[in-house]
Amino acid sequence: MEQFAKDLAAFIEERKEKTWEISDDVWGYAESRFTEFKSSKEEADYMESLGFKVTRGIGGEETAFMAEFGSGKPVIGILGEYDSLSGLSQEADVPEHKPIVPGGDGHGCGHNLLGMASVAATVGLKDYMEKNGTPGTIRYYGCPAEENAGGKAFLVREGCFDGVDICVTWHPGTTNSVSRGSSLANFRIFYTFHGLSSHAAGAPHLGRSALDAVELMDVSVNYLREHMIDEARIHYAIMNSGGTAPNVVQSEAQVLYAIRAPKVTDVIELAERVNNCARGAALMTGTTVDIRHVAAYSNVIPNDVIGDVIEKHLNEFVPLDLTEEDMAYAKKFTEVITPLDKAALENQAKALAGKNWKAMLDKYPVLNFVLDGRMLKGGGSTDVGDVSWVVPTNQFGTSTLAAGTPGHSWQVVAQGKGPVAHKAMLAAAKVMACTAYEFLTTPKLVEEATAEWKERLGGESYPNPLPKDMKPEIW
Ligand SMILES: [Zn+2]
Structure with a gap:
């Protein structure tokens, strides 16, 4: 591992308790689209207290903000989210469906981790840049309402990403893998x-x-x-x-x-x-x-130049350092998935390990290795797509969840403050900080990523899909 990666990882480790504390707080607030008032405030206040220049309410979205450090080119953006899902209130750590507030909201997509890992990456990078006098600009984008409202499309329409050279983001999930395809x-x-x-x-x-x-x-x-x-x-x-x-x-x-x-x-x-x-x-x-x-x-415009840099660092920070207790914690959750989810997991394991698939699942209640993103089937949608039309962007995932955990479920909420989630979010923060650092300091990489992005767009420009007069709204 290169020295900068070791140093960035050390800076992120130093502040891990605070990272976990805010992520857990955001989990508790469980605020859904465009109502993330406490969640965005806590993240923004934290970054402001560390010396970032924070601009709140960007793009006409009250709960969006941008935290910036440094000056001049290049400008590297790290994207975060913090919205919850309705109807998914759930107690932490228990492998049975137990809402805290019946019908209430819960972090069924792990965005409490998503936002704070991206904050931790940006903060770690600032620590490093200050110590080493690294030039360039880094930005954290606090992006509201990913679920059901596509908050980033408004931010793109309002020009919040103008002048940004590269964006990186991640998503919590069941695999450590780099996104290699598009989205719907x-x-x-x-x-x-x-x-x-x-x-x-x-x-x-x-x-x-x-x-x-x-x-x-x-x-x-x-x-x-x-x-x-x-x-x-x-x-x-x-x-x-x-x-x-x-x-x-x-x-x-x-x-x-x-x-x-x-x-x-x-x-x-x-x-x-x-x-x-x-x-x-x-x-x-x-x-x-x-x-x-x-x-x-909008659909995602993938970028393999960024993806390859992410993958290099993902291989440095995965496998996660999981203990026997962490594995036992995850195992509780693999035991409560539906028969259909179980069959899907077994099929995935067979594709990966052939006849050794049973042994693999026993050894890995968390898929604690880097999986080739090309093996994974997409099908969802994300407003990261809108950003990727105007800035070369790529994303990845880490295994914050037990293998087979279905998306947007109470099981995701239950694991959102657990030991695996905490460790996997730090790994994600390290990967993002290292990737952002490489683009910050290597102009050739920015040029290559931009050239690939232009080629994939094939002369098309962002077909802003929002009706002209449409404003972000709480519905
Ligand atoms: Zn999500």
Whole structure:
């Protein structure tokens, strides 16, 4: 390991207690999209107290902030998140579903770790730069509302990443691996139908049912599936069915759609076809429809130049130094996954270890080795995609969770303050600090990453998917 990597790791270790404390606090606040007031404040206050220049409320988002150190080129950004998920309140460390607040929010995607590891990386890097007089600028971006609202798309639209040369980020998960592929672009759109209420038996001819419109829209979209590209995904949730009385014609009903495809330009086209399904349903039922687009995520433009530097350092800080107790902790959670998740994990183990897969899983209740990111299947969406259209960006994951833990689940919340999570987040911080340092001090690497980024874009520019007048909102 090179000297700078050893030194950066030592700086991050020095402040690990504080890193864990704030991450645990953010876990406890469990604030969802655009309400991360305490979480962002605690991170921003911490960085300000250490001498960072902190700008709060960037890009029109009250809970976004940027913490900067240094001056001049290059400018290296490290991205963090801190939003929770609704309905996933859960006690820490217990391998059974036990909400703290029934129906409350919880960190089901590990963003308490995500944000603070990125803070720790930026702080460690500053410590190093100050000691060694390293030139250049580093920035931590506190990015709200990754879940369901695509907070970074607004920050990109408002120019918050202008002039940034390289961005690095990570995500907690079940593997130590570098992202080598893209993600799905994704729109979230509310369709609200307005009809006329009436007595469902006495005067049905005077009613116009908004619920009928939602149902017809959903049916028509399910027919649409046959005529869209294979990789597209559409899912919906009925947010308001119009009431609980079958003998009242429902005058208002609402459905929320997620529309995904490999490229944001595909989603723009597909969303218009879904809009037409809504308009058709309104016409059929004599209702009207309001179409409200609330979030847009662009697909990720991956970058292997950055990915290779990340991978080099990931191999330096993985395997994590896990004790017998840490492994026993993780094992509790591998025992409570659903049979389907278990089968998926076993398939993954078979692909990795062949006939030795059982021994591998026994030895590794945490997948404590670096896995080739090309072996992993994607399918999700992230607003890191929007940043990657305007700045060469790459990300990776570390194993903060027991193998097989399903995403967005109470099991993720339960493990969010555990020993594996704590160790894996520090490893992530070290990898990000080392990667950022290499780009900070090696102009050739920045040039190469930029050249790859331009080639992948193939002359396209950011197709800002947000409607012009759309503002970040709490919904
Ligand atoms: Zn996430």
